[in-house]
Amino acid sequence: xxxxxxxxxxxxxxxxxxxxxxxxxxxxxxxxxxxxxxxxxxxxxxxxxxxxxxxxxxxxxxxxxxxxxxxxxxxxxxxxxxxxxxxxxxxxxxxxxxxxxxxxxxxxxxxxxxxxxxxxxxxxxxxxxxxxxxxxxxx
Amino acid sequence: xxxxxxxxxxxxxxxxxxxxxxxxxxxxxxxxxxxxxxxxxxxxxxxxxxxxxxxxxxxxxxxxxxxxxxxxxxxxxxxxxxxxxxxxxxxxxxxxxxxxxxxxxxxxxxxxxxxxxxxxxxxxxxxxxxxxxxxxxxx
Numbered sequence: 001x002x003x004x005x006x007x008x009x010x011x012x013x014x015x016x017x018x019x020x021x022x023x024x025x026x027x028x029x030x031x032x033x034x035x036x037x038x039x040x041x042x043x044x045x046x047x048x049x050x051x052x053x054x055x056x057x058x059x060x061x062x063x064x065x066x067x068x069x070x071x072x073x074x075x076x077x078x079x080x081x082x083x084x085x086x087x088x089x090x091x092x093x094x095x096x097x098x099x100x101x102x103x104x105x106x107x108x109x110x111x112x113x114x115x116x117x118x119x120x121x122x123x124x125x126x127x128x129x130x131x132x133x134x135x136x137x138x139x
Numbered sequence: 140x141x142x143x144x145x146x147x148x149x150x151x152x153x154x155x156x157x158x159x160x161x162x163x164x165x166x167x168x169x170x171x172x173x174x175x176x177x178x179x180x181x182x183x184x185x186x187x188x189x190x191x192x193x194x195x196x197x198x199x200x201x202x203x204x205x206x207x208x209x210x211x212x213x214x215x216x217x218x219x220x221x222x223x224x225x226x227x228x229x230x231x232x233x234x235x236x237x238x239x240x241x242x243x244x245x246x247x248x249x250x251x252x253x254x255x256x257x258x259x260x261x262x263x264x265x266x267x268x269x270x271x272x273x274x275x276x277x278x
Contacts, residue, residue: 021205031203032205064168
């Protein structure tokens with residue numbers, strides 16, 4: 001039976017997740033893409049190459065982040081955090097976040113790693129989702 | 140490096156998936172929830188208890204279905220299908236779909252199984268997402 005989990009557990013799930021699905025709205029349609037992320041001070045930090053997702057989030061910053069822990073078809077928990085897209089443009093902040101991402105996800109592709117090191121040319125987008133509320137269910 | 144996969148492969152990924160994330164729009168916010176589903180004739184069939192997701196999809200039927208195959212942080216593929224929510228109310232059709240879902244996901248909880256058997260009382264919602272277009276990326 002599906003039950004609501006306490007908010008503290010919902011937040012803990014988001015904190016310990018490494019892969020989540022980012023939801024946004026693209027031309028009126030819901031859109032979902034998997035991302036690597038880490039949480040810090042209530043924000044989920046990630047990065048992206050330019051494209052559909054970032055273009056859409058610049059127009060409509062409403063976003064959600066969903067992570068789940070699925071052990072079997074009917075033994076799972078899912079957390080969702082709702083919030084807003086914030087683009088990180090300040091160079092030292094970008095460098096710090098990209099450093100953390102590289103540390104946690106060492107298998108960034110060579111292209112991404114090269115871009116990430118060269119902080120002055122920003123084809124790579126660094127962003128946060130500021131999480132306003134979270135809710136989790138499970139069974 | 141992230142590349143676009145051929146449409147045939149995108150469709151094959153949706154066909155072979157069992158768990159996907161359903162995206163919809165709830166009060167203007169993107170919303171994501173994991174579902175069990177199966178594909179038939181271009182539709183993803185699933186079921187749900189009444190609640191936020193179904194209420195929202197009745198108001199705004201635009202939906203997406205995202206499935207991924209993640210082997211490591213940077214070896215993954217993700218498919219997304221865009222389409223519309225359709226509620227299945229015709230009793231014999233409901234029975235057929237619930238039968239298929241029970242067959243594929245035998246660990247339906249006793250409550251769900253009991254509800255599923257009693258097709259005349261429909262607190263359980265049976266629905267399809269009619270997939271209009273698919274796109275997949277991977278690296």
